[in-house]
Amino acid sequence: MDQDRPAEPGPARLRALLIGALDSAEHEALADSLHQRQVRVRSLASCADASAELLGEAGLVFVFVGARAGGQAQADVLPLLRLAGELDVVPIVAYAEQACAAALLEAGCVDYLLTPFSVAQLDALLHRQRAARAAQHTQVYRSPASRRLLAMAQRVAATQAPVLITGETGTGKELLARYIHRVGSGEQAPFVAVNCAAIPEQMLESLLFGHERGAFTGAVNAQPGKFELANGGTLLLDEVGELPLGLQAKLLRVLQEQRVERLGAQRDIRLNVRVIAATHRDLRAEAEAGRFRADLMFRLDVLALHIAPLRQRSEDILLLAHRFIERNAPGENPEQLLTSASRQALLAHDWPGNVRELENCLQRALILRNGLFIQPRDLGLDDSLLAPPEPSADAGHAALKASGKWAEYQHVIDTLRRFGGHKTKTAHSLGMTPRALRYRLSAMRAEGVAIQLAPSHSGGFA
Incomplete structure (x- = not known):
């Protein structure tokens, strides 16, 4: 049994599946609340009714877990996570079962609701979901590790605490930082990125904190620093592990006081900046070796996100x-x-x-x-x-039938090239007669497919 509740057209509409006892007052109350907030709701009695097709149509899945034991709750929810692909799953749990909610978050759920939930709690969750959906195009994830990372990033985005993103070079640390920024601050807020490894030490202090006119030789004009430019938004300190020790002390002061003072200035500027640091280094090991300040490491590592290698x-x-x-x-x-x-x-x-x-x-x-x-x-x-085995006639025929039209055409061309344009051998490998192959080549040419051998075999075509 299920029911559809159409929603009036409106911006940023979500589609949600609501899974749980259909006759419960909590189920009905949540369905009505979602409907009032421009969410199209489809209700199902149990997780077993949630087919891959239904999940594919939804953007969000609410599952009533209630006071069930953690093991049983995970047994219900984990199959949804496997089926849902990029879908966001939100368990609804009783206050007494918050430990169960934590385990489900670790398994890949993006958020959770506590019953009885308040209107403010639901509004905050939907706001996070809409913001996350708007930023979702920047992220690709299917593996459990990636799902957990993105779920954590969504929760981190709701805070203003410093974030440390770690991972090997090339894993996409800046992309994740931009995702957190979009979810937490929106597209209109400033996002400023600084590569701490690419700027000479003597220029980096001025770049970060700004300077007044005459603060040093060559300072002919006052310039705001990156912290000022990021005010109201996000500052990404990429490769923060490369910062010189002297600058680390000044950065720590700015983070502690949420104020910055330009070089040569007599007053400081109040900041409202989300600071995200990124590094491929192990900052704890760097601190133990004396290359990174331990107090700065603890200030940056309030919320840590690690991107697993590909x-x-x-x-x-x-x-x-x-x-x-x-x-x-x-x-x-x-x-x-x-x-x-x-x-x-x-x-x-x-x-x-x-x-x-x-x-x-x-x-x-x-x-x-x-x-x-x-x-x-x-x-x-x-x-x-990269070297595929030489296909038999049966294998070649099976591959031909299993491919789509264009894949089939390419398979014919590749086989023809392998046999140097010899149509009889090509036809035998493809499991067809030479006459059928000639008809196939003629049809391909009629559809505009260019049939050419490699230059050294170009004489093989008639």
């Missing part, structure tokens, strides 16, 4: 690859463009350069591909992973 979250690789293809070749269909062998090669690679390496790999492949699709050789990865 090799540890392989479920995200193809999703990211599709996103990069869409970004760099808007007219292409990523599902068609990547062959099965290319997808296997992407999944098999270790990605020491992480997401940045993956994006560069796809950009290069889009430029260098020789044909309709991206082949393993276009990716420029380890050759030992």
Whole structure:
């Protein structure tokens, strides 16, 4: 049994599934409250009724957990997390079961409601969800580690406490910082990023804190610093582990007092800035070695987010690859463009350069591909992973039938090239007669498909 509650048209509408006993007063009250807040609600009696199709239509899932034991609650909710993909799951728990809510958050739920919930609590949750949805296009996540990270980032965005983002080079630390900024402060608030490793020490202090005219030789005009420019928004201190010790003490003072004083100034400026620091270094180890101030580390590391390397979250690789293809070749269909062998090669690679390496790999492949699709050789990865076995006639026929129309055309072209334009051998490998192959090639040409061999074999075509 389920029910639909259509909502009036309005901005930023959400679609929500509400799962729990349909005849309960709490279920009815939440459904009515969501409807009043321009959320389209579909109610289900149990998690077992939530099909992948229904989950795909929703943007948010509320699950009444109530006072059930933590193990039973997780048994109900975890299958939803596996089915839901990028869907946000919000358990609704009793006050006495907040430990259960914490475990569900660790499992990948983005938020939770306590019953009986207040109007303010629900409004705050919906505000966070709408802000997160508006910023969602910047993030790609499917693996459990990525889901947990994004859920934590959404909760962190609701605070003004300093955030420390750690992870290997190329994992996307600045992208996560921008996501936190968009969710917490919105698109209109300023976002200022400073790469602490790329600026000479003698310039960095002036850049961060600003200076007055005449503060030093060459200071012909007063300049606001990055802290001032970020006022009302977010300042990202990228590669903060590279900051010189002298500047670390001054940064600590600014963070403690929420005030900044320009070089050469007689007054300070009050700040309202969210500070996000990012580094690929282990700041605790740096502090123990005397290269980073321990008091600054504790000030920055109030809320820590660690981005796992790409090799540890392989479920995200193809999703990211599709996103990069869409970004760099808007007219292409990523599902068609990547062959099965290319997808296997992407999944098999270790990605020491992480997401940045993956994006560069796809950009290069889009430029260098020789044909309709991206082949393993276009990716420029380890050759030992790219040589597919020679297909039998049965295997070739199966691959041909299993592919879509354009994948089928590319498969025919590749097979023809492998046999140097010899149509009889090509037809046998594809599981068809030479006459059928000639008809297939003629149909391909009629659809505008360019059928060419590599230059050294160009004489093989009639």
